[in-house]
Amino acid sequence: MSVDQSRATVFFDRDGTLNPDTSYIKTSGEFVLFPDAVTAVKRCNDAGILVLVVTNQSGLARGYFSQADLDGIHRCLREQLRDGGAWIDDIFICPHHPDDGCQCRKPNPGMIEQAMARYPIDLAKSYVVGDKSIDVELAAKTHVKGLLVTTGPTSAEELRMIRAHHLPVAYVAECLQDAVDWILADVECVG
Ligand SMILES: [Mg+2]
Ligand SMILES: [Zn+2]
Known part of the structure; x- marks a missing residue:
């Protein structure tokens, strides 16, 4: 970890990224x-990366x-990770x-x-990983690297949106492990 303590961070989307998006769990x-989620998150934990979840849950407002x-x-998410020795540092909803x-x-x-x-x-060593164009757009707005995982229900449409809006996408990953492989290599490069 760097002396200034600012940390490389991965912001994971939840539905479609860490777990199948079955529409309003x-x-x-x-x-x-x-x-592959437990291993993917554990590899981030082991690398000293701060692991956060950022998730839209409008099902709350919709009742x-x-x-x-x-x-x-x-709690269930955290338990399933803990069983494999992995953890999420915090969840933002x-x-x-x-x-x-x-906002x-x-x-x-x-x-x-x-x-x-x-x-x-450390924004220079931070990443958003999600299954939708809004995740990649979030990354662009906050000046971190955005990765799309094509494990969501609408991945073809999301890729079309990303291209149509010229959103910068750092990497398109076929699964979470693929995304984490890319991130761990990139964190090394950024130093
Ligand atoms: Mg999602
Ligand atoms: Zn809100």
Whole structure:
């Protein structure tokens, strides 16, 4: 770790990235990580990278599930990681409806701003990994590298959007392990 303590950071999207996006996961019983997620996150942990989750959860505003349900889902997420020796350092949630005009719903940068207020983050060594164009757009807005994983339900459409809007995408990964391979090599290069 560098002397100034500011850390390389990976901001992982949740649905479609760490776990299959089954459209509004409402209970912890529905939550299961992708098979390669534990190892992918553990490799980031072992490399000293700060691991954060940034997730839009408008299902809260829509009344599809409660904060207690979401807390239960995230306990389940943490337990599944812990069983494999991996962990998430923190989870940032946008609970708002798209019509609320909040600053935290991706692609708005609010969740990354919240994270930067709480942790010493080295933006030059930071990455957003997600399955949607909004994740790549978030990365562009916050001047970090954006990686698309094509494990979401709409990956072809997301790639079209990224190209149509000329969003800078650092790497298109076929799975989480592929994304983490790229990140660990890049962190080395950036030094
Ligand atoms: Mg997603
Ligand atoms: Zn929000």
